[in-house]
Amino acid sequence: MKRLLTVLFFVLPLHCSFGQELSPYYKIKAADRVKQVLKDFESAFGLLTNPYIIDPEERDEASYRMRASLRDDARFENDLIPDHKGTKTIDFNEYERIAFISYKKSGLTYHIDWEEAEFKAIPEGYLVLFYGSKSLFGNYQGQKRLQIENVPCRAGVFIKITDNQVTEARIGFMDTDLKAKGKSIVSLTDQRNPLEFITLPEVIDKLSGQVVRAIPKNGVRKLAIEEVTFQGLGVSNDFSKQLTGTLKSALTRLSGDIQVGLSTTRSLEMLLKLKGGYQKTGNFLQIGVQLFDGYDQPVGSEIFAEILLLNIPNAEIEPAEHLVREAQRLREITEKKTTREDTPDAATLLLEVSTDKGYGPQSYREGDIMRLKVRANKPCTVRMIYQDAAKNIVRLRNDDFRIAADAVGKWIDIPEKFECAAPFGFEMLLAYATEGNFKPIEKTKEQNGFTFILDDLKSVVDITAAYNGREKVAKCTIPITTQAKRKLF
Numbered sequence: 001m002k003r004l005l006t007v008l009f010f011v012l013p014l015h016c017s018f019g020q021e022l023s024p025y026y027k028i029k030a031a032d033r034v035k036q037v038l039k040d041f042e043s044a045f046g047l048l049t050n051p052y053i054i055d056p057e058e059r060d061e062a063s064y065r066m067r068a069s070l071r072d073d074a075r076f077e078n079d080l081i082p083d084h085k086g087t088k089t090i091d092f093n094e095y096e097r098i099a100f101i102s103y104k105k106s107g108l109t110y111h112i113d114w115e116e117a118e119f120k121a122i123p124e125g126y127l128v129l130f131y132g133s134k135s136l137f138g139n140y141q142g143q144k145r146l147q148i149e150n151v152p153c154r155a156g157v158f159i160k161i162t163d164n165q166v167t168e169a170r171i172g173f174m175d176t177d178l179k180a181k182g183k184s185i186v187s188l189t190d191q192r193n194p195l196e197f198i199t200l201p202e203v204i205d206k207l208s209g210q211v212v213r214a215i216p217k218n219g220v221r222k223l224a225i226e227e228v229t230f231q232g233l234g235v236s237n238d239f240s241k242q243l244t245g246t247l248k249s250a251l252t253r254l255s256g257d258i259q260v261g262l263s264t265t266r267s268l269e270m271l272l273k274l275k276g277g278y279q280k281t282g283n284f285l286q287i288g289v290q291l292f293d294g295y296d297q298p299v300g301s302e303i304f305a306e307i308l309l310l311n312i313p314n315a316e317i318e319p320a321e322h323l324v325r326e327a328q329r330l331r332e333i334t335e336k337k338t339t340r341e342d343t344p345d346a347a348t349l350l351l352e353v354s355t356d357k358g359y360g361p362q363s364y365r366e367g368d369i370m371r372l373k374v375r376a377n378k379p380c381t382v383r384m385i386y387q388d389a390a391k392n393i394v395r396l397r398n399d400d401f402r403i404a405a406d407a408v409g410k411w412i413d414i415p416e417k418f419e420c421a422a423p424f425g426f427e428m429l430l431a432y433a434t435e436g437n438f439k440p441i442e443k444t445k446e447q448n449g450f451t452f453i454l455d456d457l458k459s460v461v462d463i464t465a466a467y468n469g470r471e472k473v474a475k476c477t478i479p480i481t482t483q484a485k486r487k488l489f
Helices: 001-018 024-048 056-068 094-102 202-214 238-254 319-334 457-465
Strands: 071-078 090-092 110-120 126-141 144-162 165-175 183-186 222-225 269-283 284-293 298-308 351-355 362-367 372-376 380-386 391-396 399-401 424-435 444-447 450-453 473-483
Touching: 024 110, 024 126, 024 165, 024 183, 024 202, 024 238, 056 071, 056 090, 056 238, 056 362, 071 094, 090 094, 090 399, 126 165, 126 372, 183 202, 202 238, 202 284, 202 298, 222 238, 238 269, 269 319, 319 424, 351 380, 351 424, 351 473, 372 380, 372 424, 380 457, 424 457, 457 473
Parallel strands: 071 165, 222 269, 362 473
Antiparallel strands: 071 090, 110 126, 110 183, 126 144, 144 165, 269 284, 284 298, 351 372, 380 391, 380 399, 380 424, 391 450, 424 473, 444 450
């Protein structure tokens, strides 16, 4: 790295006239954009080195973000091996390999606070040097503790500028070499309104801190984080994956006593769920999350955070309009109140449904296989219905089925396994349970081993959730977004 930088700095003075001169104001704006890239890289890298983040979609999304923020020739100081001496730098593929293999069990906590920026003109634009402090924690190969806390750190980000706007920014190197630090330094913190430059990972860190403080100190050991989606409608997209993955990663760092991201547990008393949504409000993106207990009852108040939309670059925040419309339509149909008691407890009929990805909104890519399981706390009859993107309604297991006394409290696998295929879009799994029997669904057709319901979904829900004066009905729904295969990066 030192040889590379020596050549680079020797060439720079010869070409300064080629670079577009930036005023102090536009340097600040460009520095904010560079900070976004660095924090986004930090968030994605931290998520990928977190062993609790197992959803392939969240990991794919993070991998895309991480790679998009790096130059192909990016180099990093090898600080991942405990007690490593010297300033040897390695390419990022090797850096990533060490992080993912040597910290596979413990995970790697990775955090940098950036404080200053320096601009050096080059023919293509600018090399922006960021200075700050870095912390790394983990157990190397499960045996040796890595603990680097608040050590000086430098990053070099190459940017291209058109009409005073940053059109491209990619990380070229990251090390601890501060000897060449110049005098024309831009402060990233002095006399600034925090909302003007705060990044999404930093907002999520603050939100996570509030969540951790709201967790009851009553022996809760597992926190299932459901995907945080646009307006809480359950439609999954790349941004909701980014938001949720960053939230999981932050909560893992902040709450070492609670297992984050695990979807199921034997005891509902040991489980908390975190649900939420985000929406545009004026010039801001507002994020709201709420803790729920194992019985889906709210715990504490809703927790909010917000960030300027301008500080979320290159993100398609809203899902496609037709998916949002379908999600709103299905919400109106499925949110009809069932007759469950307002405050359920161990004596109330409770139904849980989980896929191989856990609770809450989920997404599947073309070729993925979805597996389902259910659990109830009392003997009951279960009816499960699936509506796909083409609005076909399928009755799972071809009929209602009983959960007998000897199966109470146990997860029961559903034999049907769904392969994600076109057409893609917004889909919904609905499950109902009653201690008695449901009213029959008359309009059905058998085809290819499946039972298709020929009635519209509203009628099916009305029939199924109807209260006949004796039995109460428990309900569980999982919104699912299906998508084509992701193109290779």
